[in-house]
Amino acid sequence: MNPAPLSGLYAPSLSLLTDLYQVTMAYGYWRQGLQDREAVFHLYFRKAPFAGGYAVAAGLAYAVDFLQNLRFSDDDLSYLGSLPGAKGVPLFPQEFLEYLRNLKFTCDVDAIAEGTVVFGNEPLVRVQGPLLQAQLVETALLTLVNFQTLVATKAARIREAAGPDTVLEFGLRRAQGPDGGLSASRAAYLGGVDATSNVLAGQRFGIPVKGTHAHSWVMAFEDEPTAFAAYAQAFPDDSVFLVDTYDTLDGVRHAIKVARDMRARGHELGGIRLDSGDLAYLSREARALLNEAGFEKVRIVASNDLEENLITSLKQQGAQIDTWGIGTQLVTAYDQPALGGVYKLAALRKPDDSGWDFTIKLSEQLAKTSIPGILQVRRYETEKGQPRADMLYNVAEPLPAALTLIDPLDATRRRPVRPDAPYRELLAPIFRRGELVHALPSLAESRAHAQREVQSLDPSIRRFLNPHVYPVGLEESLHTFRTNLILEKRPQRPA
Amino acid sequence: MNPAPLSGLYAPSLSLLTDLYQVTMAYGYWRQGLQDREAVFHLYFRKAPFAGGYAVAAGLAYAVDFLQNLRFSDDDLSYLGSLPGAKGVPLFPQEFLEYLRNLKFTCDVDAIAEGTVVFGNEPLVRVQGPLLQAQLVETALLTLVNFQTLVATKAARIREAAGPDTVLEFGLRRAQGPDGGLSASRAAYLGGVDATSNVLAGQRFGIPVKGTHAHSWVMAFEDEPTAFAAYAQAFPDDSVFLVDTYDTLDGVRHAIKVARDMRARGHELGGIRLDSGDLAYLSREARALLNEAGFEKVRIVASNDLEENLITSLKQQGAQIDTWGIGTQLVTAYDQPALGGVYKLAALRKPDDSGWDFTIKLSEQLAKTSIPGILQVRRYETEKGQPRADMLYNVAEPLPAALTLIDPLDATRRRPVRPDAPYRELLAPIFRRGELVHALPSLAESRAHAQREVQSLDPSIRRFLNPHVYPVGLEESLHTFRTNLILEKRPQRPA
Numbered sequence: 004m005n006p007a008p009l010s011g012l013y014a015p016s017l018s019l020l021t022d023l024y025q026v027t028m029a030y031g032y033w034r035q036g037l038q039d040r041e042a043v044f045h046l047y048f049r050k051a052p053f054a055g056g057y058a059v060a061a062g063l064a065y066a067v068d069f070l071q072n073l074r075f076s077d078d079d080l081s082y083l084g085s086l087p088g089a090k091g092v093p094l095f096p097q098e099f100l101e102y103l104r105n106l107k108f109t110c111d112v113d114a115i116a117e118g119t120v121v122f123g124n125e126p127l128v129r130v131q132g133p134l135l136q137a138q139l140v141e142t143a144l145l146t147l148v149n150f151q152t153l154v155a156t157k158a159a160r161i162r163e164a165a166g167p168d169t170v171l172e173f174g175l176r177r178a179q180g181p182d183g184g185l186s187a188s189r190a191a192y193l194g195g196v197d198a199t200s201n202v203l204a205g206q207r208f209g210i211p212v213k214g215t216h217a218h219s220w221v222m223a224f225e226d227e228p229t230a231f232a233a234y235a236q237a238f239p240d241d242s243v244f245l246v247d248t249y250d251t252l253d254g255v256r257h258a259i260k261v262a263r264d265m266r267a268r269g270h271e272l273g274g275i276r277l278d279s280g281d282l283a284y285l286s287r288e289a290r291a292l293l294n295e296a297g298f299e300k301v302r303i304v305a306s307n308d309l310e311e312n313l314i315t316s317l318k319q320q321g322a323q324i325d326t327w328g329i330g331t332q333l334v335t336a337y338d339q340p341a342l343g344g345v346y347k348l349a350a351l352r353k354p355d356d357s358g359w360d361f362t363i364k365l366s367e368q369l370a371k372t373s374i375p376g377i378l379q380v381r382r383y384e385t386e387k388g389q390p391r392a393d394m395l396y397n398v399a400e401p402l403p404a405a406l407t408l409i410d411p412l413d414a415t416r417r418r419p420v421r422p423d424a425p426y427r428e429l430l431a432p433i434f435r436r437g438e439l440v441h442a443l444p445s446l447a448e449s450r451a452h453a454q455r456e457v458q459s460l461d462p463s464i465r466r467f468l469n470p471h472v473y474p475v476g477l478e479e480s481l482h483t484f485r486t487n488l489i490l491e492k493r494p495q496r497p498a
Numbered sequence: 499m500n501p502a503p504l505s506g507l508y509a510p511s512l513s514l515l516t517d518l519y520q521v522t523m524a525y526g527y528w529r530q531g532l533q534d535r536e537a538v539f540h541l542y543f544r545k546a547p548f549a550g551g552y553a554v555a556a557g558l559a560y561a562v563d564f565l566q567n568l569r570f571s572d573d574d575l576s577y578l579g580s581l582p583g584a585k586g587v588p589l590f591p592q593e594f595l596e597y598l599r600n601l602k603f604t605c606d607v608d609a610i611a612e613g614t615v616v617f618g619n620e621p622l623v624r625v626q627g628p629l630l631q632a633q634l635v636e637t638a639l640l641t642l643v644n645f646q647t648l649v650a651t652k653a654a655r656i657r658e659a660a661g662p663d664t665v666l667e668f669g670l671r672r673a674q675g676p677d678g679g680l681s682a683s684r685a686a687y688l689g690g691v692d693a694t695s696n697v698l699a700g701q702r703f704g705i706p707v708k709g710t711h712a713h714s715w716v717m718a719f720e721d722e723p724t725a726f727a728a729y730a731q732a733f734p735d736d737s738v739f740l741v742d743t744y745d746t747l748d749g750v751r752h753a754i755k756v757a758r759d760m761r762a763r764g765h766e767l768g769g770i771r772l773d774s775g776d777l778a779y780l781s782r783e784a785r786a787l788l789n790e791a792g793f794e795k796v797r798i799v800a801s802n803d804l805e806e807n808l809i810t811s812l813k814q815q816g817a818q819i820d821t822w823g824i825g826t827q828l829v830t831a832y833d834q835p836a837l838g839g840v841y842k843l844a845a846l847r848k849p850d851d852s853g854w855d856f857t858i859k860l861s862e863q864l865a866k867t868s869i870p871g872i873l874q875v876r877r878y879e880t881e882k883g884q885p886r887a888d889m890l891y892n893v894a895e896p897l898p899a900a901l902t903l904i905d906p907l908d909a910t911r912r913r914p915v916r917p918d919a920p921y922r923e924l925l926a927p928i929f930r931r932g933e934l935v936h937a938l939p940s941l942a943e944s945r946a947h948a949q950r951e952v953q954s955l956d957p958s959i960r961r962f963l964n965p966h967v968y969p970v971g972l973e974e975s976l977h978t979f980r981t982n983l984i985l986e987k988r989p990q991r992p993a
Contacts, residue, residue, distance in 0.1 A: 020676055022668060022695040023709030031711070031732040037718065044714070065675075082701040089735035089768075138714060145671035146679055173517060176640035177836040179674035179682065181515050184641055186675035200517040206577040214518030216526070219539070219633060219843035222857040223532065237526040240584035249860050250989045273584075280862055331836045340835035341672040341826045348714035362717040365744050367775055494745045 016076045017069060019083075021142040026083065029135045030099050038102075038135035041352035043359075043377050045126035046144055048344040049370055052156055052336065056470030057120045057460060059159045059453050060127050061190050062151030063433070064117060064443055069143050070110075071439060075103045109437035110136050113430040115380070116444070117193060118155075118453030120460060121429075122393060122475045124411060125380045127152070127344075129430055132437075134351070141346040150183075151190040153342040157310075157333055158194025159457050163465055164314040169326040171213050173200035173306070174334030187334035193450050195457070196329070208446055215243040215276050215304070227254060231261040235272070239265065243274040243304055246289075251280055255289045259296045274302035274326065282307065283320035290323035302326055310337070311467060347373040350399065359399050363488050369412060375488055376400070376481055380429040383420065389459055392418060393429075396478035408476025414486070418474060511571045512564060514578075516637040521578065524630045525594050533597075533630035536847035538854075538872050540621035541639055543839040544865055547651055547831065551965030552615045552955060554654045554948050555622050556685050557646030558928070559612060559938055564638050565605075566934060570598045604932035605631050608925040610875070611939070612688060613650075613948030615955060616924075617888060617970045619906060620875045622647070622839075624925055627932075629846070636841040645678075646685040648837040652805075652828055653689025654952050658960055659809040664821040666708050668695035668801070669829030682829035688945050690952070691824070703941055710738040710771050710799070722749060726756040730767070734760065738769040738799055741784075746775055750784045754791045769797035769821065777802065778815035785818035797821055805832070806962060842868040845894065854894050858983050864907060870983055871895070871976055875924040878915065884954055887913060888924075891973035903971025909981070913969060 032038045051058045075083075080100045088094040110132025115121055127148060130137045161170055172191040178184030181203075188204030198211040205212035216234055224230035231244045244261070246254025255275060262272035275293075277285050282305050293301050305317075306328030314327060331337055350359045361375035376397030383391045394408050410416035433441045444452070463471035477485065527533045546553045570578075575595045583589040605627025610616055622643055625632045656665055667686040673679030683699030693706040700707035711729055719725035726739045739756070741749025750770060757767035770788075772780050777800050788796050800812075801823030809822060826832060845854045856870035871892030878886045889903050905911035928936045939947070958966035972980065 017676060017698070019698040019701055020670070020679070021697055022670060023697050023700070023707045024695065024711050025709075026697065027709055027733065027736075028711050028715050031715065031729050032718070034732045035728050040718075042718070079701070083697075086700075086707065088733065092735075094733075094736065134718060138712070141712070142671050143676075146673055146676060149672060150674045150678065175515070175517060176637050177644060177838070178641055179645045179678035179830070179835075180680070181512060181638075181641060182676055183645065183674035183678035183681075184515070186678075200519065202516055202518050202521065202578075203512070203514040205518070205581075206514055206574070212518045212581065214520075214522055216519050216523050217633070217636070218859045219857075220523050220526065222843045222859060223527070223535075223537070223629060223846060233530050234526050237529045238522065238583065238589075240587075241589065249987050253989055279866070331838075335674070335830075335835040337835055340674075340830040340832055343672070343826075348717045351718060362714075364713045364717060371774070492744050494748055 016072065016074060016079055017143065018073055018075050019079050020146070021139065025139050025142055026095070029103075029139050030095055032135045032138070033099055033102055038133060040134045041132065042134040042137045042348060043129065043131045043350035044137050044141070044346050045349050045374070045378055046128040046148060046344060046346045047124055047126045048152070048342050050123045050343070052153055052339045052342050053160060055156065055160060055467065056464040056473060057122060057156075057457070058152055058342070059155040059194050059457065060115045060119045060121045060152055061117050061155035061193050062148035063114050063128070064446070065147040065151060065186070066114070066128065066144050067433060067439065067443060069147060070108055070112065070140065070434065073108045073140065075106065080104055106136070107437060108136055109133060110434060111432070111436065112434040114433050115429045116431065116452065117449040118456055119429060120390070120456045122473050124374060124395065124475060125393060126378050126430065129378065131377065145344055145346055149342045149344040150186060151193070152344070153336045153339070154187050154190035154334065155194035155453065157336045158191040158196050159453060160311040160467065161314065161327070161329055161333060162195030163457065164311040165327050168324070170196040171198050171200065171326060171328045172196045172330070172333055173328055174330035175201045177331040178334045184334060189446065191333055193446060193453055195450065195454060196333075210446070215245055218245060218248045221245065221248040227257045228260055231258055232264065235261055235265050235270070239268070239270040240273070242272055243276055243302070244272070245276045245278060247277060247279050251277060251285050252288055252292070255292050259292060259298060262298055262301065263296070272298065272301050274304050276304040276306065276328070278306050282324065283317050283322040286323040287321060304328055306330065308332060315467070349373065349375050350377050361484070361488065363485065363492060365489065365492055372489060374411070374477065374481070375485055381426050382429055383424045383426045386425065389461065390473070391424075392474040392476065394420065394476055394478050395481065397481050397484070400480065402478065403480055407479040408474065409479055409482040410474070411477050411482070414482065418476065511567065511569060511574055512638065513568055513570050514574050515641070516634065520634050520637055521590070524598075524634050525590055527630045527633070528594055528597055533628060535629045536627065537629040537632045537843060538624065538626045538845035539632050539636070539841055540844050540869070540873055541623040541643060541839060541841045542619055542621045543647070543837050545618045545838070547648055547834045547837050548655065550651065550655060550962065551959040551968060552617060552651070552952070553647055553837070554650040554689050554952065555610045555614045555616045555647055556612045556650035556688050557643035558609050558623070559941070560642040560646060560681070561609070561623065561639050562928060562934060562938060564642060565603055565607065565635065565929065568603045568635065570601065575599055601631070602932060603631055604628060605929060606927070606931065607929035609928045610924045611926065611947065612944040613951055614924060615885070615951045617968050619869065619890065619970060620888060621873050621925065624873065626872065640839050640841055644837045644839040645681060646688070647839070648831045648834070649682050649685035649829065650689035650948065652831045653686040653691050654948060655806040655962065656809065656822070656824055656828060657690030658952065659806040660822050663819070665691040666693050666695065666821060666823045667691045667825070667828055668823055669825035670696045672826040673829045679829060684941065686828055688941060688948055690945065690949060691828075705941070710740055713740060713743045716740065716743040722752045723755055726753055727759065730756055730760050730765070734763070734765040735768070737767055738771055738797070739767070740771045740773060742772060742774050746772060746780050747783055747787070750787050754787060754793060757793055757796065758791070767793065767796050769799050771799040771801065771823070773801050777819065778812050778817040781818040782816060799823055801825065803827060810962070844868065844870050845872050856892075856979070856983065858980065858987060860984065860987055867984060869906070869972065869976070870980055876921050877924055878919045878921045881920065884956065885968070886919070887969040887971065889915065889971055889973050890976065892976050892979070895975065897973065898975055902974040903969065904974055904977040905969070906972050906977070909977065913971065
């Protein structure tokens with residue numbers, strides 16, 4: 004089961020899910036007769052989040068869904084028509100609204116598959132087509148891809164820390180509104196968690212759902228053993244008892260007492276959950292109590308603001324935790340709650356159709372200067388499929404026979420490419436002239452892909468503290484072209 | 499215009515927007531015959547976000563909408579029926595699903611109006627009614643109220659820093675999915691921003707929408723003056739030029755050149771926007787260039803990861819900025835991306851209907867121990883309406899004649915209440931037996947209320963750094979009751 008993530012979830016069209024300036028620019032292009040000038044935009048981030056060494060691409064399924072359903076409804080148009088400009092004139096004239104009414108998405112879109120590991124400056128999505136359309140979709144694509152990629156990456160890091168343990172996501176209550184939670188659950192699953200507490204995410208995306216009970220369950224009964232026994236009646240083979248409502252180790256003892264009664268009736272307690280206190284100490288004590296009582300198979304679930312660094316630390320302390328419940332830190336990507344993805348114009352067909360003008364956005368910081376061209380990402384790998392280096396190059400220009408990668412931030416860092424080095428091209432065709440030409444994998448397939456991708460990275464790139472920087476270079480002729488374009492565009496002020 | 503925030507936005511029911519454990523507990527209660535036992539839950543946070551002195555309550559309109567539409571659809575029930583338990587038995591039996599099919603929300607709900615300033619431990623929402631129902635709505639209420647309150651509070655702080663300047667929210671591209679952005683825009687407006695870039699939020703909530711153009715607009719033309727002139731053709735009286743695509747001060751000069759041409763044709767440039775670099779320096783230089791050229795009224799808009807502390811610093815540096823564009827930092831509440839709101843059981847009707855059992859959740863930390871009772875928040879104010887202190891008390895018990903407030907974290911901090919002190923009660927009836935009994939104010943009214951509320955606070959409570967702690971106390975008899983309950987529930991271990 005892998006329904007389209009947006010279709011049917013939102014009742015109205017999502018065409019207004021955009022910044023106003025996309026619509027004002029659309030009008031401006033239309034007025035100038037530039038609406039159909041062919042343009043190329045790249046969606047990319049500059050730096051992997053969480054001071055990490057990589058990111059996990061995600062959000063493409065949402066983007067596809069959004070683009071397939073892009074059209075302006077009567078309501079959308081009547082709202083746009085109602086916007087006032089200065090001097091009482093409507094902001095948009097009726098003829099332009101009619102143009103929007105008939106607008107169909109006809110761009111080519113190439114993108115990197117969900118679950119693929121990606122690095123700074125690499126286009127995750129490339130949109131090529133009529134300038135007005137390619138610009139118009141900027142905000143929605145960023146919203147959909149930025150957040151999915153952010154949370155999938157966080158989930159991959161948590162998965163890395165948890166190793167083979169089970170990881171549950173249950174952040175809905177701290178998420179950013181209904182589908183802040185829904186899309187977080189999807190991205191977390193894609194990035195590697197095993198299940199979610201979010202029932203709607205389970206229904207829509209086919210993610211396994213899991214849950215225990217709240218403190219209030221215990222408080223609703225006369226005492227803790229009574230509460231546990233009542234829960235076990237309802238779920239004789241699916242019970243995990245939350246043991247810290249009053250006192251954690253007393254709670255464990257109560258759980259053991261009830262587990263004995265369950266066993267006498269042919270059932271086994273599934274687990275206990277610790278939600279506060281010193282999880283290293285309490286989990287060891289709980290494990291000892293459970294084992295002593297003959298409950299070696301009762302799992303210990305832990306939660307309480309956990310993230311990858313805490314999990315690592317708890318494991319180093321010998322915590323006896325089998326299942327990690329992760330909420331706030333995962334669904335809000337707490338330590339970096341936004342991925343700074345951008346969407347930049349990189350090429351425009353010349354007015355006389357004689358080729359391309361490649362465009363650049365300058366910045367005082369070289370890291371923020373955009374990369375011109377129609378870019379593809381080529382990933383060189385070892386024979387065993389371990390990524391070695393990525394090359395960005397301009398598909399609109401012929402590639403030289405001898406290839407050299409140049410670090411975009413330090414032109415003295417160069418690496419020649421062996422002529423026989425195996426590689427794959429990461430951007431694949433998704434839309435051609437507005438038609439979907441790609442069969443999207445299921446969410447489970449994307450998740451499996453993500454796990455293989457992350458595992459294929461050298462551990463030095465996966466580590467959390469000061470990871471090794473994976474080499475991403477500009478192909479030499481692209482580097483030279485870009486450098487010249489910067490020098491041409493930047494005013495030369497005397498020192 | 500103030501449409502219900504959720505109705506019609508999501509096509510299906512939102513009843514599954516919950517943690518699985520709410521449904522497993524519902525089944526457990528139903529199995530025990532406890533589904534109709536009357537219960538009282540409070541939704542509250544423990545500490546104001548951003549190390550601040552207050553929060554701005556928000557999200558009630560969403561919560562009302564959610565509760566009014568709470569019912570399980572056939573699809574919802576068939577999904578729940580499909581969930582597997584251990585040993586191949588369905589997790590939920592068919593009779594229980596039939597019970598859910600007929601479930602109607604019949605609780606009483608009391609809540610603090612959106613826009614009201616609130617403090618740690620104060621119930622923003624109190625739900626009283628059948629245990630199963632009151633528990634079931636926990637997750638959705640938390641999701642809706644936590645995030646709205648968080649962002650409204652952030653917006654109020656930014657409004658405080660910006661003073662009378664215009665503040666625009668344009669964070670959609672960095673928000674947490676489609677309605678992460680949509681609900682952020684709503685909460686930001688409620689908390690005090692003046693407009694949003696998010697067109698869908700404009701349409702749904704009647705928030706003014708604003709926008710300029712992107713760097714790509716400039717890059718799509720031969721040079722910057724041509725790009726500005728083309729934009730001015732489309733919006734002769736509504737243009738704000740983004741001037742930093744290549745070089746900011748050259749951009750300002752180009753804007754002035756085009757503004758002269760506009761003036762010659764009877765139009766005035768609205769503003770320029772700075773999006774990078776040293777905003778203090780560049781805004782002063784830009785202001786000087788504009789004024790020299792006779793464009794004293796052209797506004798200077800600034801953006802680039804701004805938040806309340808940066809705005810304060812820029813103002814101290816004499817920045818010449820009239821309009822602040824705030825994105826990522828506002829919509830993700832970047833420096834604290836989650837409000838730790840919780841939902842705790844506080845009272846249960848005794849089985850023999852002879853009164854209430856008041857319940858408590860213990861914790862190693864006193865700050866995390868819940869407050870038993872059926873709570874109301876009484877705010878004592880000066881004659882001029884300035885809040886002086888808040889008192890939490892149990893409406894199920896008679897109030898003593900002489901009132902004393904006791905700090906919940908330090909019982910030695912006490913303050914007697916003057917018998918004639920004016921006050922208001924903050925929690926107002928919203929639902930009675932599941933029927934909405936409250937006319938919700940419009941979003942604009944809630945926004946105006948928020949501005950009055952924040953302004954009514956002493957500046958020492960509003961300041962960002964080490965704000966004065968506003969006194970919130972437990973009424974003495976509630977304090978005594980709670981202390982005794984803690985002593986009773988906590989195991990007494992020998993030292």
